[in-house]
Amino acid sequence: MYAGKFVFSQLMDLAPWHTFRRLVSKYKGDFNARTFRCRDQFLCMAFAQLTYRRSLRDIEGCLLAQPSKLYHMGIRGRISRSNLADANESRDWRIYAEFAQSLISTARRLYADEDLELDLAGTVYALDSTTIRLCLSLFPWADYRETKAAVKIHTLLDLRGAIPAFMLVSDGLLHDVNILDLFSPERAAFYVMDRAYVDFERLFTINQAGAFFVTRAKKPLKFKSVSSQPVDKSTGLICDQQIRLTVYYSRKAYPKLLRRVRLKDPETGKTLIFLTNNFEITAQTVCDLYRSRWQVELFFKWIKQHLRINQFFGRSENAVKCQIWIAVATYLLVVIARKQFGIPLSLHSMLQILSITPFENIPLNQLLMDPGLAEEDACAAKQLKLL
Template sequence: MNVGKTLFAQIMEFVPWTSFSRIVQRYSGDAGVRRLTCSEQFRVMAFAQLTWRESLRDIEVTLGANSSKLYAMGFRHSVHRSTLADANESRDWRIWSDLAAVLIRRARKLYLDEDLGLELKNTVYALDATTIDLCLSLFDWAPFRKAKAAVKLHTLLDLRGCIPAFIHISDGKMHEVNVLDILVLEPGAFYVMDRGYLDFARLFQMHQAGAFFVTRAKSNMNARRVYSAKVDRSSGIICDQAIALNGHYAAQDYPEHLRRIRFKDPQTQKILVFLTNNTALPPLTIAALYKRRWQVELFFKWIKQHLRIKKFLGNSENAVKTQIWCAVSTYVLIAIVKKELQLNASLYTLLQILSVSVFEKTEVSSALQLDGNTIDNPSDANQLNLFTF
């Protein structure tokens, strides 16, 4: 029983604090610290995410108004905006990156048995990037265009549970395809990507690593048909072919045969051309795999709407990365809570409840459990229904 503990304190009990202490020691995060240790800093940043605080003053005033409950939430002292600002500026952002990695590993184990509906035992990832626009005069370390700054979130999303397995934060100028150079490939896994990642040399490295890719061909791709398999055109599959790349450099970049599948979408009547190095799966499964790529687009839309990553509490690169990684950690933490407590509510609903109830002293499993009187999500906000796992 958690009698007398606030909902926030109960949520924080799901953080692996022993592992976090080792991470803090690795980067000397608490060296010379009198107030606001790294654990307290994460609590403040998680509180800001859960309650939608958008400024340092907002955080300070809200916590100050509940000063009698701060000790029970894990704070030894009152939180001042100047102290929090200094911590975000000075403490290594890799502390929060490593914490997110620990939480991600835990979450992926919990969601390992989620059904993709494709009768596949392989891990399926969706790879994409999203841009967060910034003001160039304030964030000059993140150039994007002539009069605009931005950061990019390069994300590899595990489609079983929509858990980000890999995130790389770069300035806006880094092209999406370059992330393939730093991605640790998993043999046997499927990587579903859009045409922005169509680089044959990098795709061949993926092929040699034993991983499978599914992407779309560009309209100007120069290739010749080597073999055509029989297809059922009534299913929407126009052709299923083995192809070889023409052109001197393209043939050197990918010297083996590729599989090309033409598919006519029955809903939009649009013809899509898929490329893959997997020759065993039925062509309709390849088309269904690419359709699952849309989950990463919904993930980006969701986190931009429901996490505080569009307005930042500091202007330095370290402060921005700290806030983003703390937001990712909070997101994954709530996904862990949902799975471990076997809650039926969506992630959106859980965050809505916590945003107004973090100071309530109620058992977390009952506070976050939906009853028959719960109002459904607005029907015009379909993107909010993504996380129903």
């Protein structure tokens, strides 16, 4: 006899389904859908993410092996490989993109008090992108190079909790710097970026919005030194200058002063040059801010290893975007569960447990609160803090 909710259902209950229904209505996602609705598609694809399914046939076989439990998981539609394929091809991917954005808002509120490990009061964002390479003959819409195809995931990561504050899925041709035009800078926030985002006109827009940026300078950078501050050279710092750009078009695009911090990395011996528009923080903090950008690289590495976004269940642009956004939404639900239930495990350990217990009736917080697991997990915690 059925008693209590399945682990999978408890996790899905954390989702704001009223928002999901509104988005389905907004984009007419269930128009002419008789036996397999958007919610069924989301639940099946989320199940595939949690349990590491490899194909639509794999999803179908695994779920149909437990027919008496599907109703209690929230799946009301008729599961078949063709229904899943048709849904991924035809249901508007924006439903799942905006649903993921609503989960992002929830997760960021929960992690707003996380320790940033930097002596800063404002929010710190790391901006970067990752490329997922595809076969050109199978994904001809995903332009990248003459003989290759790819999609890019552009992410603005809030470093308090490693929550993506902004995400965009594009083809491989969209240059990283264009992402700076797609979001409004938050006043007093720090935006940490690599050299691909150095465009002085766009950086000046961030400055005019009252926000700060930290990036690496491209070579060669032509400038005139206006003033210089003393630095502690024992830390690897070489100089801390206020500069003015001297090239006509660069100076026209960014007419104000910039701060230039030069560092010789003690570990690698490489000389790094950072640019920022903040003149109040210390030179060492500028270096630490740029070092924190590595969090977004770890985030990309983690989602590629633990979410199904390297192997796609459909070949159309809509199917690929549906799968990516549902994967992001599933990741966020696990992130939210971790905070709401006060679970001491890392996300990696949580996903390993969830992958083999979706049909169990045990309460979610009881399943994931084993002190022995938490102790073992703490020994292997030298990775991205949240993950």
